Amino acid sequence: LQVTVxxxxxxxxxxxxVLLRCHYQTVALDPPIVTWKYKSFCPTPQGDNxxxxxxxxxxxxxxxxxxxxxTVRIVATKQGGLVTLGDFYRGRGVTILGGAELSxxxxxWGDSGVYICTVTSTxxxxxxxxxxxxxxxxxxx
Numbered sequence: 100l101q102v103t104v105x106x107x108x109x110x111x112x113x114x115x116x117v118l119l120r121c122h123y124q125t126v127a128l129d130p131p132i133v134t135w136k137y138k139s140f141c142p143t144p145q146g147d148n149x150x151x152x153x154x155x156x157x158x159x160x161x162x163x164x165x166x167x168x169x170t171v172r173i174v175a176t177k178q179g180g181l182v183t184l185g186d187f188y189r190g191r192g193v194t195i196l197g198g199a200e201l202s203x204x205x206x207x208w209g210d211s212g213v214y215i216c217t218v219t220s221t222x223x224x225x226x227x228x229x230x231x232x233x234x235x236x237x238x239x240x
Contacts, residue, residue, distance in 0.1 A: 100125045100223040102199075102216060104230040111236055114205045116192075119232045121199040121216035131220035133177040133199040138213045139170040174201065174214070203234075211236045 105120035125131060141164035173185040177195040184193055192204025199216055214232045 100127075100131075100218060100220055100226040100228050102218045102226075102228055102230045104216060104232045106232065108233045109235070111206045111210075111234065113208065113236055113238045117203040117206045117210070117234060117236075118196070119201040119203070119214055119216070119234065121201065121218075121230055121232070123199055123218040123228075125218070125220055125223045127220040127222035129220070129222060130179050131218045131223070133195055134217045134219070135174040135176075135195065135201045136215045136217065137170070137172050137174050137210075138166065138215070140212055142168060170212075206234075206236045208236065208238075210234060 100123065102121065102123045105122065109117065109119060111117045119135075121133070121135075123131065123133075172187050174188055175185065175193060175195050176183045177199070182195050184191075191207075192202070194202050196202050199218060201214065201216070203210060211234055214234060215229060216232065217229045219228060
């Protein structure tokens with residue numbers, strides 16, 4: 100099993116559609132389970148509220164922080180042709196397209212963060228089953 104993200108860092112404008120591209124290769128015959136998880140960026144010492152207004156305001160994502168300091172939630176899960184959305188994303192234009200691409204519909208303020216694409220197969224346990232994509236949503240300057 101090998102999971103990759105085409106664009107590890109995506110910058111999108113507020114209210115524009117976003118597509119995070121995750122691809123996987125597997126020897127399994129049955130379709131795997133694809134899960135997208137969201138983690139907010141680590142809080143900054145200045146108490147940054149996560150609102151980005153220009154490209155120069157991109158948050159520093161290099162410093163690690165524990166999940167307890169972030170917002171963590173399931174965005175969507177796909178098994179076969181069935182996509183299930185996490186509670187926070189119901190009612191929005193969010194889905195998993197193709198094999199494992201996450202479509203967020205119009206980008207919202209709270210969408211900036213780290214997205215983890217996880218592919219699980221009981222028939223293919225070798226390799227890397229996870230890839231990470233960062234999304235920064237920019238407002239109007």
